[in-house]
Amino acid sequence: MTEKTTIYDIAKELNITAATVSRALNNNPKISQSTRKLVLETANRMNYKQNRLALALRSGKSNNVGVIVPRINTNFFASVIRGIEESLHPEGYQVIICQTHENENREIENINTLLNAQVDGILMSISNLPDENNHYIERVVQKNIPLVFFDRKKEIKHVSSVTIDDYQASYQTTQHLLEQGCDKIAYFSGDRSLEIYEDRYRGYEKALLDNNIPINKDYIITIKSNVVEGREAVEKLLALDNPPNAIFSTSDFAALGAIQKLKEHDIKIPEDFCVFGFGNEPFTKFMELSISTVDQSPVEMGKMAAQVFLDKINNVDKKKSGKTVVLMPKLLIRQSSTRI
């Protein structure tokens, strides 16, 4: 029939109790071989499937993990989720996804919904939660639910995080551009109230200072991660009295927009101008003029975030420690910044 089979149905069928059925199904040692065999056969015949909801309610363990991202259909986040799913699936966890659209209310709402759903852990890339809302995060910690930030993190006590070394990535990229002979490097920044963008900015700044190059504020432009803003930023830069000869963009999309616009101005890349992106979006490799960029190993990052969660779940002793994992970024030096 259409109804679901429960252990009670099996029990009635065999004229035993549900407890015995449960024991047989769970390989409990206190059960006779004959009964176990009978139960297993009957369960199979009646097409029994364990109701994980009931199990979850009793055990207090849902075997679900929530993942919160700004938006799922970007290569980076989709890849992180892939990594998470692949690490968690073999351990019997399922992944619930939530999007915030960079909206802090959605972020709070998603956290609450996940808590209500009794998830065993939350992995998230924070949108832009102002500090006054930190208590929503702290509540998760208080409930002893493992929380792991990936990529976009926030310094909160007892919260783990997995990121790449954004400072290093940025420092090395700037250094690379300098070595290519670019001495006037413009910088496209993201919202610096987010740690990753602040770290990247510091890496850029430090590399310039280490090379005795003063910071030119006109070269620093805050953009959103899309093609149009990259184009617009280039217009501004080219209108300067002393325009730059390189751009380090913390967004691949903006880097692409920049390249388009530079070409329209008949500026030769990389001969006259170098461009470096960030994120290793698939298209950067495919372009005829391939775009140099920083690879963030998103799948690895997802796997690592999942691993940090699993370690926490499995070591109840180390109750309130937060683990910080920093992955090394990989500079992918391609045509857009290679002057040979």
Next chain:
Amino acid sequence: MTEKTTIYDIAKELNITAATVSRALNNNPKISQSTRKLVLETANRMNYKQNRLALALRSGKSNNVGVIVPRINTNFFASVIRGIEESLHPEGYQVIICQTHENENREIENINTLLNAQVDGILMSISNLPDENNHYIERVVQKNIPLVFFDRKKEIKHVSSVTIDDYQASYQTTQHLLEQGCDKIAYFSGDRSLEIYEDRYRGYEKALLDNNIPINKDYIITIKSNVVEGREAVEKLLALDNPPNAIFSTSDFAALGAIQKLKEHDIKIPEDFCVFGFGNEPFTKFMELSISTVDQSPVEMGKMAAQVFLDKINNVDKKKSGKTVVLMPKLLIRQSSTRI
């Protein structure tokens, strides 16, 4: 403390029963204003959060929906999932994602896990489930759990589906290439045991026949969706005595590989050779030679699949009908196939 507050805790605090608390929280009319106010305040003060697991167990409704895709980190599937999430979130459903990696065992396993988790519906893009395993699908139907295929579907009784009109897309694309003056059109096919690829092939074939152009079997190559296979296929085509002057690739990635290889052979696109892709991957637009392609409106497709699920859930009367939605594809005619 770290413990969770339940309605029993609130009841004890106020010296009433859990039933009354429940009624107050659910705006049950049979409750006095004063009690309701008191309960609400106390719940708030004690930071009460409803345990959705308990609710789910009692009501038989988990408010979770499972989504099964081959792989989440492709633009198409990530976008569909985005659409699904955005339609389902306002209705109070959460989305559980599963990947199959095109593996039929994983597909079956995922279906079973979702059923055990008591999901209220399953939305999936089928991998390559052979017919002898149809009963795993039919079991879902039997349990009266709404099942919706998107993109990659299978004809199974009572199962809904949302697809684009692959036949039309393919027919129109072929027609377009003919109009551009290409009379020798090669075709990169996917695995034709999947309906979508069979439909696309039929569209291609029909357009040629309608224009009195015989099918040349040498022009038809089955590929996997990646750049390398596109390159290799072009090598084969160019080695023919009578090579083609256009390619219609059912994969954008293969189309890109084809373009790369054609350029290496100094063949001019679109003057000497036209290329048309399928899927509207982001990079197709960004290329210096932008690639013509078919847009499948994945976000729309996801939203529609979610809507079909919601309609089914909300109309219990129409118990076992399957709804079939066919979206119109959009041809994006770009430089790679535009001869002025």
Next chain:
DNA sequence: TAGATTTGTGTAATCGATTACATAAAATCA
């Protein structure tokens, strides 16, 4: 063979929320 031990099942509580039914108290009516 009486007593101790082992083995296999049953009983009933539990997880947290909802709700049909019962019932006491309050309000309304005649």
Next chain:
DNA sequence: TGATTTTATGTAATCGATTACACAAATCTA
């Protein structure tokens, strides 16, 4: 005022699985 209706609350079952505890039967020991 006594009967009737309304209102608010309590009681207890339910969803499906697990498990501490109890206990009867089987097996072992001396």
